Amino acid sequence: RERASARASLRNAGSGTWPRPGRPVLASRTLSLSKLTGVVHYEPGDFTLTARAGTTLAELANATLPHRQFLALDPFGDLDGTLGATVATSASGPMAYAFGGPRDNVIGLEVVTGDGAIVRCGGRVVKNVAGFDLTRLFTGAWGTLGVITEVSVRLRALPQVDETYAIAVDDRPERLRQLIAELRVASVAPLAMELISPCAPLRVAAPTLLVRLGGNETSVRAQRSVLATFGDAEPKSTDVWQI
Numbered sequence: 001r002e003r004a005s006a007r008a009s010l011r012n013a014g015s016g017t018w019p020r021p022g023r024p025v026l027a028s029r030t031l032s033l034s035k036l037t038g039v040v041h042y043e044p045g046d047f048t049l050t051a052r053a054g055t056t057l058a059e060l061a062n063a064t065l066p067h068r069q070f071l072a073l074d075p076f077g078d079l080d081g082t083l084g085a086t087v088a089t090s091a092s093g094p095m096a097y098a099f100g101g102p103r104d105n106v107i108g109l110e111v112v113t114g115d116g117a118i119v120r121c122g123g124r125v126v127k128n129v130a131g132f133d134l135t136r137l138f139t140g141a142w143g144t145l146g147v148i149t150e151v152s153v154r155l156r157a158l159p160q161v162d163e164t165y166a167i168a169v170d171d172r173p174e175r176l177r178q179l180i181a182e183l184r185v186a187s188v189a190p191l192a193m194e195l196i197s198p199c200a201p202l203r204v205a206a207p208t209l210l211v212r213l214g215g216n217e218t219s220v221r222a223q224r225s226v227l228a229t230f231g232d233a234e235p236k237s238t239d240v241w242q243i
Contacts, residue, residue: 001116003029012143014054014085017077033084036149039063041124048107050124050152053084068158072099074241084148090140094192094212094241099156103139108152111138113145124152159191159214163224164240165233169195171207179209179230186230188213188223192241210240 003010011027015034036054043049044067051060058079060071075081075091085091087109092101099105108122121134138145169179176195183193192212199208211227213220227233 004115012088012147014082014088015056015080017081018085018089031147033082033147033149036084040150041152043124044069046125047155047157048124048152049155050108050150051083052150053082053087053148055083056080057083057086064155065158069155070158071105071153072156073102073105073153078242083151083153087139087151088141088143088148094194094210097193098189098191103136105153106135106139106151107154109135109138109148110150111146111148119146122152159220160216161220162191162212162214162238163220164210164212164236164238165224165227166236166240167209167211167227167231167233168206169209169231182230187226189215190223210236212238212241 008029009025009027011025011030013030013032013034016032033052033054036052037059038055039049039051039060041048041050042063044064047069049060049064049071056079057071057073057075060083061079064070072095073086073091074093074095075086075089076093081091087102087106090102106122108124109120111119111121113119119134121138138148169176188211190211191214192210194210196208196210198206209230211233213223213227215223224233
């Protein structure tokens, strides 16, 4: 309200792990949400959780792991990124392949607008009443419509088996097109799939397809067999997705 009455701009930030994201912001002051942390409500039986915007993704992982649940948002960068920044920028990573991005996983928000009004949209349950979807409007708006202060998300069950495989591929355009077409109809449902260039940290010397399989033992075994038809599948640690 103070900045609005002074007609002065304000830059919004989570924990500041992205120093200069997006377009430049001409503001003399920064509103940091790094201290606005903590889980407000967690209902494991409903697979829903509400946390303040400054809560880091690492804190959420620690809170949900004992219940064998997780938040399927894995934006690039480390787990010190905040939930609010992830939602405000609609940032996502490889697991969006199976679970979608923030707009698919956020079920409710609390937002403070530029004039200081508090707006609550959506709810704390997966099924909400019909109406104009303000939650999706604020998600990905980069804080231009208001400051996200609280987020409610849906969670997923941790798979019984979680495996990652690397398959060397022919990067000629016609071969890649054929590979993609065959994968689309194959009996595999990866948690994540990424085509990467030769990369020293991953110790791959040729274009490689990374595939993450998850589910029960029977399902993963069947998918592993299908995956083997596309080439030699070398097992990788799931940590590879954090590089």
